[in-house]
Amino acid sequence: MLDSFATRDTLTVNGSQYQIASLTKLGQRFDLKTLPFSLKILLENLLRHEDGVNVTAKEIEAVANWNAKAEPDTEIAFMPARVVLQDFTGVPCVVDLAAMRDAVVKLGGDAKQINPLAPAELVIDHSVQVDVYGSESALEKNVEIEFQRNQERYAFLRWGQKAFDNFKVVPPRTGIVHQVNLEHLARVVFTAQKDGARWAYPDTVFGTDSHTTMINGIGVLGWGVGGIEAEAAMLGQPSSMLIPQVVGFKLKGKLSEGVTATDLVLTVTQMLRKLGVVGKFVEFFGSGLKHLALADRATIGNMAPEYGATCGIFPIDQEALNYLHLSGRSEEQIRLVEAYAKAQGLWHDENAAEPRFTTTLELDLADVKPSLAGPKRPQDRVLLEGVQKSFQDAVGPLTANRRPRSEDASAFIAEGGSAAIGNPANDITDTGVRVEKDGASFKLGDGAVVIAAITSCTNTSNPSVMLGAGLVAKKAAAKGLKAQPWVKTSIGPGSKVVTDYLEKTGLLKELEKVGFFIVGYGCTTCIGNSGPLPPEISKGIAEGDLAVASVLSGNRNFEGRVHPEVKMNYLASPPLVVAYALAGTLDVDLSKDPLGTGSDGKPVYLKDIWPTNQEISDVVGSALNPEMFEKSYADVFKGDTRWNHIASPDGDVYKWDDSTYIKNPPYFEGMSKEPGTIEDVHGARVLGLFGDSITTDHISPAGSIKKDSPAGRFLIAKGVDPKDFNSYGSRRGNDDVMVRGTFANIRIKNLMLDGVEGGYTLYVPSGEQMAIYDAAMKYKADKTPLVVLAGKEYGTGSSRDWAAKGTLLLGVKAVIAESFERIHRSNLVGMGVLPLQFEDGQNAQSLGLTGKETFDITGLDGGESKTAKVTATGADGKKKEFTVKVLLLTPKEREFFRHGGILQYVLRQLAGKNAT
Template sequence: MIQGVLLVSAYQATFTSNGTTYHYYDINAWAQEQHFDVTQLPYSLRVLLEMTLRQQKAAPTPFLTWPQAAADIAFKPERVILQDFTGVPALVDLAAMRSQLATTGGDPAAINPDVPVDLIIDHSVQVDRAGDDAAFQTNIEKEFARNHERYQFLKWAQQAFKNLRIVPPDTGIIHQINLEYLASVVRTTTEGSTHWAFPDTVVGTDSHTTMVNALGVLGWGVGGIEAEASMLGEASFMQIPQVVGVRLSNQLPEGTTATDLALTVTKLLRAHNVVGKFVEFYGPGLAALSIADRATIANMAPEYGATASFFPIDQQTLNYLKLTNRSAEQIQLISDYAHQNHLFHETDAHCHYSETETLDLATIVPSLAGPNRPQDLVPLTALKHQFTSTETLAVTIDQQNFQLRRGDLAIAAITSCTNTSNPSLLLTAGLIAQKAVAAGLQVPAYVKTSFAPGSKVVTAYLAAAGLQSALDQLGFNLVGYGCTTCIGNSGQLKPEMQAAVAATDFPIAAIESGNRNFSGRVNPLVKDTYLASPPLVLAYALAGTLRINLATEPLGYDHDGQPVFLKDLWPAASAVSALIQQNVTAATFKREYASLLTANKTWNALIAPTGNSYAWQNDSTYIALPPFFQQLTHHQGLPELTGLRVLAKFGDSITTDHISPAGFIGQNTPAGKYLQAQNVAPKDFNSYGSRRGNHHVMMRGTLANIRIRNQITPEKEGGYTRYWPTNEQLPIFDAATKYQAAGTGLVILAGKDYGMGSSRDWAAKGVKLLGVKAVIAESFERIHRANLVMMGVLPLQFQAGENATRLGLNGSETFAISFSEHTAHVVATDAAGHQTKFTARLRFDTPTDMTYYENDGILPLVLRRKAHLA
């Protein structure tokens, strides 16, 4: 190691910025010694190269053979960012580690974040009230009433843990705050009298952490389990990824938006198969894309499957940092360092990519995506043709009688980090609203409208531009600053619609400016959800339906009964640009972010416990001491598993929403029954996402999505299975409980892309606690595969061309699994004694996966190390 340190010291260099001399690790100095041209390396990999050189204090030789040979590197981000749905269980685990150490005579304070951690409370506000001026305050009051225990716990954590900063509720969405305020792009530290500069890197417990890639900050979403490990100083091992270069040319046509572009990119790259890869954008079209437009694309990276979606630092980056009130000194430092260490984008750069795609921006057309996958692109002109059903629903609202058909809207929401960080999109929507109001247009009474921006800057510039009042008049009043509809916090439909749709199971629709539209996610009563830009959300809301061609048909009629078309309302790009210049200013960002941590008076007044160890309350239905650390078991190698029964058999595209839903808790579900047994009334159930600090609720919610389809019980939609010993049809939790009582281990069979979607740790924790020993799937989404390993659950992958159905497996079999190196040998025996034998690949993808598994997961491993038991 001493030789390694001496070796790497040769690659240290200095530069001066703002009169201060900074040391840095010069990636080109190392490359030149290796006769390696660092300028051919993608910019995203240059960041990884610098990290490897600096953190490992050894030469990063794996980069010399990229992309021909796969090689592993350690990734230790400089900071971690959490949202509250995933942040609460992460901090509950850390608190549980402290409690476990205390019981063994250790020091609880040994469990503490080693890197800066920001937790933004943005996932708890629900759209209980919408469409009027009282909505915002009403929703806040209900949010605090519902989440009092959770917020008390977070306040305790704020005083108990070092390196933890909590952004209070009702201030903004995690990714927009990261983009506009938290991200430094280049970080500095001082050791003695020596100043160091290095790239800002981040992981977050929300898959859309990739949004910050727009600024040239490398980072991505991880499961809460991996984030906890990063918080505690553990490196994540990863193969140096393949990098897909996307060459952009020309510029967007008039009348199209960054959302249209992002949805097109999503379709393009999902088809290309970028799962587990980096995407990096380059080409002559790059310079014309603002950071806000880039952020809209980068935010959608999980939807097209990429680990990261990187835009190198360039002049647009520096312009945006100035706009968002970063200091002149910081901007100069970023420019100096990025130029000095080959991280500033050169327009004539000739990076070598492992694969390439091209996209002509001039070909982008107005589009939507749906009805339940973000990659299913639909041109605006073709949307109407997706709704051919003649089924009708009669409903009376505000003394108006409506005969609704499939494609008519129950929800129209301008929401989500994806689009509300983009002033062009929101000002366009505001100008459309202004013209619509002037023409006398109104949104039909059956549509629930809402507006949930990502930061207070948005409402400030909309008000300054005189546009918020027009949005209010159409029902797009502020409902909260948070991830509302897109996460499933849409609240109930309008009362008459709620009753009518629930009684008939009518296929009502929704439109949102979000990034996720998986079945059952936005609202359990909504069948068809489409993603679209804020202007299109507003336009379709005025029409009241998706069953319309907005390019040729009027969306309404004015005071004089004359038709009003979308083209009549759509503003010129020059008008939008003028409003941005006038109203989106550094002074606005400075004013709104000055009180980010102190503005919420309700949060400030909240009284919470203190001390190093958390005082667990046995009767709490929100925060409970999890069982993960109470018995620290250890495996030697890979055990032979026998007598496994199939808990569930799934097809393709099972999402983490299916495995661990975030939204509505049904009254008659195992979780609902548990809460009622704890004297919680159904009106106070809140959501699964808000109760992730309580494993009793989350175990019962595992595989409980109302839209999940278990092929073992094809006749019943939802979280049901067959308990094979008695052939009973039971809720999955009830069956798993019976299996555990009998000492029977479980297996899940699945198709392609198992675990796609949000980075949800409970999707792995839940199946672990249900007794699942292995998941055998055709393929896994990156984050979920890692989470399974980190919880001590084996991810096994069918051989190419094989799956459970092709092998003739119906789920009634008993499974035995043995191992030789990275191959699993599976024997499935049916009731008649017939055996089906096949091999599967053990998806241990990094050098530490076996260590995690042998320790029953990464968190017990970390606790052992902290307690000096490893």
């Protein structure tokens, strides 16, 4: 590797010597004193990877001389130290690696050549669902169902665990990937042997989940990426990114009495979303840091996707070291982190000059008030006293076409037990629907909280809010309160450590007294794995066409995400989740109205059961110790008896069978030893004509699989009962299922059809309307290439890997759009789909394109041309010609494209054949 700026140096810690790329030495040539912490990490990464090709002295100088106010325009190549995966997105990554092993053998290579070069750790956390709740047996029963549903996927991952070097699997029933990452996997400072020397460098990470940013709380730079970027990083390929703008967020003061970290993060999310930080780094600094526990910082970092930033990072300081000690890291590692951070100028010194930022926000922590967010976006913060009005404002449009309002009293009175006291004066609900359940009789109405879930990495990683919830439950139980009978309650701990400290303090039993039992270790309700509502509740909702609600301690509450029958969803701290389960309704002002009636017949108010900050601090101090973490993570990759009894094949090459979960993808079929060329496209048809803001969530399959969809028909033909369809997420390892769900979102609009929503298109030769997949296969049978036409911001959103993979497998050769989201454009290139951009001021509408034309794309010049000519020929033979920009932006991208994609490029390199 090159060292143009002579930054190689030696750091001695614990009697051991480490090579480092010294930022202090570089600081003798550039003024790095006020460079943001996050950019120092990027700068070190470039110094260590300088090779004159992917990383040059010019890029290093660009970061060292960073202009805080300039619009990003300089690309750099970033190489994370490691990759962390969750099972929904991780399974297709491992499928691709297994397929590459097959292919490399066919090319004359050795299967063992295909291994992750960067450490990759997969945590199984997305598969458990809340099927059973409200009992001590809920955890075991849900785990049993989880293993039954996912036997084939888990057998495959067990094979991968044995077959690949540098790849580890954290089995089910362990925790949520981001909490496991924070509590155990994070190194903060990484060490590795390279070129005969032992190196130390910042721990950086790519994760196949957007909330990877939780790790920013401990000073680790990382963010969520799609599967294609993750696979590339695993295989040693750097990720291209623009040097970002950095927003500083200054914190001062401390949180007031009764205010939680969740209230803080909802405030921060609202402020940053209002400012606009999409594509930017956010960096937290200021005197308020000393009053924020590491878990509070991680809570804020976790929500970066909600406020729109690439990351939300905190510096390394004494609090980070305290957490490393608490979570059972070795003293040697802790000393290395401290020495390295101080030697590199990465240690937070509140007396040093403030970093320079693109712009700065400021928040006095004392100004934060108890809050929720909802009813459908995480940035829509509502003060606790405003939740009732928020519900009333939201329920009006939802019930506008329904029966007139009743003047009756509260719809939420359970007979024969503790009742939620509504406010008749403000009651805007109907009389509701009478429901009989488990011996209780009650009326269910608008605003009923039917799901109350303590869930998600955001909050289950934070002992103060988890133990705070336990204290609320303890005081409520003492007054005779419990969750209302229509509320589906659950706790999904982020790790076993959470269970340990809840049990140690006796607060798990208190939570169980009011109805909250552990249901599984995973994301559960936050990702929509809330499971079915009780049939009596579902029937009541349907009969009354009710606008019911969920309250969850999650990070996302988008429409339809939590549960298809639940129209309003509010994010809240775990203590408030318990409170709303007790009240059972949003049609109450918990800041002044009673939660319910105690066993003594007197009303109980939130203030009566809310713990003081000192009470929470005392119980946190007595509950946690390093031994808990050491015990929980001692055999973290081993798994339980269920996991270890799953039969899985042996061998370096996977033995593919007829599974509907795992399938050898067709990316490498017929692959030659030499790369191809970038050919012009002739006679293409339009698969879809779309407007602006088509996201990867519109393109990529997600959610449930309908019986009459192409994917549903495929599974039925394979003998799968509809009740066993599971979800698209669980079947991401089977391209036959996923390609059938590509562009099949129920809200997508293909402008080739008049006002039709859903995954349909016009099969032009016959004029028939049909499913996009069915039309694509008819075109494929005729050997007709396809193109997609779109407007602005094509490909924003998450679910990125299958948005590109599915597009390729449908037979799309090129996407012509007004503008692309940067990562989706890169993913299309990585899968061998050509991104083309209309010239400024032009689009399909201005050019008079209907999607019924045939298209020729010429003048590509093997990918070297910056523009191409498109000729659209109508049925009447009339031609429209226009010029498009060819978005193969770097020599490396053109090389990937000639190979047919990034995986083919890496494969040929590893097979020792060709590479240009």
